[in-house]
Amino acid sequence: MLDFTHFHPMVVHFPIALLILGFISETASLIFKRKFFADTAFLLLVVGAIGAIAAVLSGSYAADGIEEAGTLKQAVETHEAAAKLAMWLALVAAAFRVILAIAKKYRGALRIASLLLFLIAAAAVGRAGYYGGELVFKHAAGVTFQMGQL
Numbered sequence: 001m002l003d004f005t006h007f008h009p010m011v012v013h014f015p016i017a018l019l020i021l022g023f024i025s026e027t028a029s030l031i032f033k034r035k036f037f038a039d040t041a042f043l044l045l046v047v048g049a050i051g052a053i054a055a056v057l058s059g060s061y062a063a064d065g066i067e068e069a070g071t072l073k074q075a076v077e078t079h080e081a082a083a084k085l086a087m088w089l090a091l092v093a094a095a096f097r098v099i100l101a102i103a104k105k106y107r108g109a110l111r112i113a114s115l116l117l118f119l120i121a122a123a124a125v126g127r128a129g130y131y132g133g134e135l136v137f138k139h140a141a142g143v144t145f146q147m148g149q150l
Helices: 004-011 014-031 035-063 071-105 110-135
Strands: none
Touching: 004 014, 004 035, 014 035, 014 071, 014 110, 035 071, 035 110, 071 110
């Protein structure tokens, strides 16, 4: 049966994919000078930042169900801190990009600054994802073993 602790693994992959792919699209817009890539990157950044909120909230809920002790406790805290940092960086990058779009100032040095913020947010979400993977594959966090059932 599905419970709300399963929501985190279903949601978390979206901000990871959206923010990293968005950064790649933004880079492509600079290289190929195509508005399509910039528009796509903008959409992926905004949706990825919203997804990061959902990932952090669902992760906080999922962490409540894990008995934290020793190395698992440290691993959970590391992942949680990395995820919150990634979420805030994604939100700042998205807000900055929205402001530039509204002010029609998305060019020159401000565009490069936006790209750098996007890069930092994408790297941070990748880092948080790495720590989340360690929780599952190294520490078996949230994994339930039931012997004798198929």
